[in-house]
Amino acid sequence: MSADRAVLHSALERGEEEGGSVEFKERLSRELHLADGRLESLAAQLRHRVLSGDGTATYVVGVTDDGGIAGIPPEAFSESMDVLSILAEEAGAHIEDVETWGVAADGIGTDGVESGAESGAKSGAETDVDRGLVGVATLTEGAVLDVDDDHIVVGTAGHVDHGKSTLVGSLVTGTADDGQGGTRGFLDVQPHEVERGLSADLSYAVYGFDDDGAVHMDNPHRKSDRARVVEESDRLVSFVDTVGHEPWLRTTIRGLVGQRLDYGLLVVAADDGPTKTTREHLGILLAMELPTVVAITKADAVDDDRLETVEREVERLLRDVGRTPLRVERYGVETAVEELSDSVVPVLKTSAVTMEGLDDLDAMFERLPKVATDAREDFRMYVDRTYSVTGVGAVASGTVNSGSVEAGDELQIGPMPDGSFRDVEVRSIEMHHHRVDRAKAGRIVGIALKGVREEELERGMALLSGDADPTPVRSFEAEVMVLNHPTRIREGYEPVVHLETASEAAIFRPEGGQLLPGDRGTATVEFKFRPYLVEEGQRFVFREGQSKGVGTVTDVGGDGE
Structure with missing residues (x-):
């Protein structure tokens, strides 16, 4: 059997025991299980299961009390997860992960499907969804994440093969590159990108800081690892890693214009120097009035004279567009943080191979203040990506522009092609694969929606508070x-x-x-x-x-x- 199915079979084999951490539920409904008195008893039961499992409990949904595979409709499964989330919050826990299977003629579909709001995973088992779903939810002790307002979002830019993804990969993992762009692989999300060594779409990465310094990812491909970083960090830094190849300039523009960015990070390779693409990307960053840092990459690949020449070329480029360059090596990190603005651009030398300059970048990202704010209090998010997830439904992903959103909120999405807006409900919210109850302005999130199909969603639509009165224009x-x-x-x-x-x-x-x-x-x-x-x-x-x-x-x- 596959590793995914092993999770389900293991839970079924362990079964429900008085002092165990496994609980079977056929379904959970708001009307029945959140009624007065019932909520408290079920939350106490969940708390008992979590404590019995040393901080972790397993809920199998879509099965009978004796562990028989029943399967429930996707709508009922989604409602069950919403109710389970409320019970978990009441018990001082949260849902860490959910896996679902379509029920086939033999009782279980052939594949497992991750049901996280941003996973976008699809399964062959979807052909059996109309027969019902069965799922395993892993619950973990501790309240759901609520990071502070210091979460900053950084957009990267620069010419192809100048080392953007490699630099970000080394930053978020804290590991040196092998000289062949190995850490870039943590961000390349499409098979052809990995094969060619080029990024063709936006990639997202995150790391953070606590009292002891940087909190790195061990393996960014594991959603549980991203969730760990988000949960452990007091301050988060998210990267929107754009593409440098000319045919995909529109994707780079989308990353720099369509995200709620706080800062720009422009890379210039020491062995190549500023190029036409470098100038174009710098122009976009500055046109969007984005405070920007320039990292000269691949410092290990050239001698000191060449490095000095490229530094002077970068400074000349910045002065040509009316900006004042500031060498971090000369003036220090503290001065760079204080002076960074629309007119002052810090410049520093880096190498993902020797890790030169990465400590300074860490120190800057740990200290830089949040700047992308919006005085509007009502919720607004422009849709950047859409997914359809088994057991969850349509998911809209993007950066929250203003206000905040919670699970259960009534929202509007649109405009549709005819200019209308659709009423929807928030099923659940995820940030970097970590389920959260609430998301504030500046967060990159995936929001699972009830009341709309994924094929009706389009990039560029806006997700708004339910009482908004939007007027779309042509x-x-x-x-x-x-x-x-x-x-x-x-x-x-x-x-x-x-x-x-x-x-x-x-x-x-x-x-x-x-x-x-x-x-x-x-x-x-x-x-x-x-x-x-x-x-x-x-x-x-x-x-x-x-x-x-x-x-x-x-x-x-x-x-x-």
Whole structure:
């Protein structure tokens, strides 16, 4: 049998015992099991199971009292997990992990499926979902995680093969690279990325700090390891690792524009120096007014003279765009933290092989304050990714822009292609594969939703509080600046606009009829195919071929269709 099925069979074989840590439940419902008196007794039972298992209990759901495979509908299983989460919280515990199986003719499906809100896992057993689900929930002593407001999010950028993913891999694991980009493998999530050594989509990584220093991941591929770091850390640093290859520039823009980032980390390889892509990525970081640090990577691969030359090239590049470089080696980490701003850019030399400079980066990330704040109190999150998870349903993933969200909240999601918003309910929330009851602004989370199918969700949609009154628009006015264009932008110019997590073709109508490279001006921007939720003050990037520019929304029409 597979390792996953072994989890279920082991729990069934152990069975329920008076002093054991295993509990069988066919299903749990809000109406029956959360009623007065019943909640307290079930929470006490759960507490007993957790204590009997030295801090861990196993709940098998979808089975009879004697351990017979029954299977329950996905909706009933999801409700059971919600009720179990409430019981666990009452008992001072939380759900650590859930695995589910579809019930087939022989009683159990052929594959196991992780049901975490961000796992996105799918199984061959899904063909039997209509026959029912059986699942194993692992519960652990201790309240559900609630990290503090110092959680910062860092977006990486830089040319292909300049060592972004390798540097981040060494930071989050605390281990040196083998000189072949080995630590990069912790972040490459698609098989072709691992094979080619290139990243083709956004990757996410996390590490943290406690009173004793950095809290690293032993194996970032294990969701339990990420959860451990999140749980043990007093302060978290999340990385949105973007891609450096020109064909995937739109993905890099999505990572830098569509996430709620606090800081940028631009890498420049010492053996190559600043390139055209380096300049483009720096331009996007600065256009988004993101405080940025420059790491010169691969310091071990060149001699001191070459390293000094590249440092001067980086400083010249920064001065050319009106920024003041600050050498961390000369002025120290404390000064770099104090001076880092829209106008001052710390520069330091690093090597993932020798670990040079990584202690300074650790010290900076441990001290840098949270900056991406939004005064709005109501909940808002733009959808970046969507999943469908067996036993959970549709999942929307993204960075919380403002407010907070809790399991059980009533929200709205949209706009749909016709401009409408759909009422949904929050089933559960996960952050870096760790189930949480509540998520605040700045957190990268996956939110499982009731009331919408995954195929109805699209990147660029907004998830809002239930009492919001959103007005989607097809067009808006903006102040724009043309960074690069072979000729001039005229009426009818059609670039792709990257605004929050949306990437949509749009039609430009410049005031005065045209904009030249380097020009600043106003323009009407109209989405070609569907409306989006757009607000005054939002910044965006537009691109078409080699043409690129940035803009700020100045007026929203509220025209719906």
